Amino acid sequence: MRHLLSTKTITRDEAIALLDIAEDMADVAGREVKKLPTLRGKTVVNLFFEDSTRTRISFEAAAKRLSADVINFSAKGSSVSKGESLKDTAQTLSAMGADAVVIRHHASGAPLVLAQSGWIDAGIINAGDGTHEHPTQALLDAFTIRRRLHGTASRGKDLDGVTVTIVGDILHSRVARSNLWLLTTLGARVSFVAPPTLLPADTSAWPATFGFDLDTAIDAGPDVVMMLRIQAERMSASFFPSPREYARGWGLNDERFARLRADSIVMHPGPMNRGLEISSAAADSARSTVLEQVANGVSVRMAALYLLLSGDREDS
Numbered sequence: 001m002r003h004l005l006s007t008k009t010i011t012r013d014e015a016i017a018l019l020d021i022a023e024d025m026a027d028v029a030g031r032e033v034k035k036l037p038t039l040r041g042k043t044v045v046n047l048f049f050e051d052s053t054r055t056r057i058s059f060e061a062a063a064k065r066l067s068a069d070v071i072n073f074s075a076k077g078s079s080v081s082k083g084e085s086l087k088d089t090a091q092t093l094s095a096m097g098a099d100a101v102v103i104r105h106h107a108s109g110a111p112l113v114l115a116q117s118g119w120i121d122a123g124i125i126n127a128g129d130g131t132h133e134h135p136t137q138a139l140l141d142a143f144t145i146r147r148r149l150h151g152t153a154s155r156g157k158d159l160d161g162v163t164v165t166i167v168g169d170i171l172h173s174r175v176a177r178s179n180l181w182l183l184t185t186l187g188a189r190v191s192f193v194a195p196p197t198l199l200p201a202d203t204s205a206w207p208a209t210f211g212f213d214l215d216t217a218i219d220a221g222p223d224v225v226m227m228l229r230i231q232a233e234r235m236s237a238s239f240f241p242s243p244r245e246y247a248r249g250w251g252l253n254d255e256r257f258a259r260l261r262a263d264s265i266v267m268h269p270g271p272m273n274r275g276l277e278i279s280s281a282a283a284d285s286a287r288s289t290v291l292e293q294v295a296n297g298v299s300v301r302m303a304a305l306y307l308l309l310s311g312d313r314e315d316s
């Protein structure tokens with residue numbers, strides 16, 4: 001794998017192979033000595049133009065567990081604030097010998113531009129670009145679902161027939177898009193539930209079903225309910241629904257959580273708005289995978305870095 005930009009182009013076999021490598025990496029994380037020498041001498045740059053807690057830290061932990069050197073770059077406090085372009089930033093990183101660049105950017109398509117530019121000869125990993133994609137989040141979500149369903153017998157398995165209901169701000173969500181492509185490739189059936197104002201105008205090419213009523217979706221008894229963060233920073237003050245209307249109509253509150261099928265799992269990519277899209281009772285319950293998702297993120301990102309940086313990089 002030369003770059004990891006999108007889940008749309010990942011095949012079922014490629015996805016399963018990456019998840020299986022992540023299982024091996026999770027075994028390493030459970031050991032007393034967590035480090036592997038695999039990427040010794042390689043340099044991974046975390047290039048973050050948007051804020052992040054989980055993704056940036058877990059890429060750093062993943063690279064260090066594989067013995068790579070890590071450079072953390074945040075646009076805040078860098079020469080980007082003086083007007084430096086993506087090209088000049090990339091060429092500066094190239095001059096410093098970056099082997100992989102993990103990029104989060106507010107512009108959809110920025111990782112693809114970097115991968116195709118020729119400004120830098122490095123593997124590019126999309127760590128979230130605008131409203132477009134967040135592929136490693138979807139991979140860690142698939143890994144988490146597979147582990148909850150199959151436990152230690154997960155290797156080699158897909159998600160055939162698993163029902164996943166994704167709820168919330170689909171319009172702005174790169175997590176929703178990456179999960180749609182990956183989960184359906186793995187055989188899951190995806191449905192989206194959202195207020196009409198938080199669904200994209202044209203979803204005709206999306207292999208999913210759509211609804212506006214969360215209560216109906218909960219009573220259908222999905223295997224997985226994935227709550228998304230309301231991206232209030234992308235909405236105006238007069239937006240419908242208001243936070244109060246949203247919580248009442250589309251929040252996973254205590255009453256809805258109590259009605260969920262007893263063995264359904266509750267997911268959230270984080271960061272969470274507790275009391276808005278998810279109650280604390282749901283987020284902190286034994287059925288919640290929120291912290292498992294974070295822990296699994298390190299293993300999945302180790303697998304992605306391993307595939308990008310060990311051996312020959314193939315175009316894909």
Ligand code: CP
Nearest residue numbers: 052053054055269270
């Ligand atoms: N899920 C996720 O991308 O979280 P961060 O924004 O904290 O990286």
